[in-house]
Amino acid sequence: MAATQTHSYAHLLPPSWKGKIAEWLKEDCPSFDWGGYVVGEDTKRATLWCKSEGVLAGVPFFDEVFKQLECTVEWKYKEGDYLSSSDGKKVKVAVAEVRGPSRKILLGERVALNTLARCSGIATASRKFSDKARQAGFKGIVAGTRKTTPGFRDVEKYGMIVGGVDMHRYDLSSMVMLKDNHIWSTGSVSNAVKAARSVCGFSLRIDVEVQSHAEAVEAIEAGADVVMLDNLVGDDLIACAKKLRADHGSTHKFLLESSGGIDVDNVAEGGHVDNSIDIISTSSIHQSTKHVDFSLKIDPSS
Numbered sequence: 001m002a003a004t005q006t007h008s009y010a011h012l013l014p015p016s017w018k019g020k021i022a023e024w025l026k027e028d029c030p031s032f033d034w035g036g037y038v039v040g041e042d043t044k045r046a047t048l049w050c051k052s053e054g055v056l057a058g059v060p061f062f063d064e065v066f067k068q069l070e071c072t073v074e075w076k077y078k079e080g081d082y083l084s085s086s087d088g089k090k091v092k093v094a095v096a097e098v099r100g101p102s103r104k105i106l107l108g109e110r111v112a113l114n115t116l117a118r119c120s121g122i123a124t125a126s127r128k129f130s131d132k133a134r135q136a137g138f139k140g141i142v143a144g145t146r147k148t149t150p151g152f153r154d155v156e157k158y159g160m161i162v163g164g165v166d167m168h169r170y171d172l173s174s175m176v177m178l179k180d181n182h183i184w185s186t187g188s189v190s191n192a193v194k195a196a197r198s199v200c201g202f203s204l205r206i207d208v209e210v211q212s213h214a215e216a217v218e219a220i221e222a223g224a225d226v227v228m229l230d231n232l233v234g235d236d237l238i239a240c241a242k243k244l245r246a247d248h249g250s251t252h253k254f255l256l257e258s259s260g261g262i263d264v265d266n267v268a269e270g271g272h273v274d275n276s277i278d279i280i281s282t283s284s285i286h287q288s289t290k291h292v293d294f295s296l297k298i299d300p301s302s
Contacts, residue, residue, distance in 0.1 A: 009079060035103075045097055045302035054123070055081070057120045061119065062096075062116045065111050065112040065115070066098055069108045071108065106298075117293065126163025138280065142280050145281055176207065183209075208222075233261075
């Protein structure tokens with residue numbers, strides 16, 4: 001009998017992530033914990049409340065904060081669940097319970113809540129964006145970008161995955177992306193692609209940002225794996241993509257990506273959705289994204 005494999009998004013996280021949480025705790029309490037002195041070591045129970053609609057994401061980070069502080073967490077919902085009001089009134093959902101010494105619950109409170117709120121906000125925005133694209137008939141890949149917060153990329157990319165979108169490249173080493181500055185610095189699209197391929201080998205894709213149909217053709221003929229039609233929209237975008245498919249699809253293997261100014265309000269109406277496009281990439285799901293509102297309240301009777 002074949003073994004049943006259980007998949008968890010937490011299994012994606014690199015070995016370094018727990019060390020980052022230790023640094024966040026250190027940052028938040030670099031010296032004396034005056035409030036901790038006041039409340040002491042009595043064991044308490046605290047309830048994690050969700051107070052606005054959204055996708056629950058960031059559970060491993062929340063858990064690890066309290067694990068490092070010798071507290072336990074018991075969840076009432078699964079990661080990826082959509083939290084909302086059951087009666088159409090103000091959202092107030094008991095999501096989890098934290099148990100441990102009162103001073104340690106409060107020591108981890110802000111780090112845990114900030115991380116969960118940010119991650120859940122990105123997951124929520126990602127799901128809404130993806131759903132809007134699917135409703136408009138798009139069957140390709142919806143992806144985030146590398147425009148993440150320094151030091152917080154694990155959390156933000158993780159939120160994209162929980163929200164159901166592709167996280168695009170994780171960092172500069174994950175895929176070769178040649179943008180306008182690379183092309184201007186080397187003199188041409190062909191020069192940039194040739195130089196990149198000479199060192200990255202067969203195992204990395206090369207994604208080239210182009211500004212016109214002519215540059216797209218040059219990128220395809222130079223061997224680009226992905227051609228990003230940057231800031232092209234509407235009829236211009238779709239006409240360009242269809243012509244590239246018709247003229248070069250039988251002789252070259254490539255993906256077409258649409259990017260630049262795409263958000264949940266225009267993804268369906270702004271001429272970005274057409275199945276001649278393979279990938280829609282956006283930074284709107286993680287930049288200036290509204291957080292999901294959480295609070296942690298100690299039960300005075302516990």
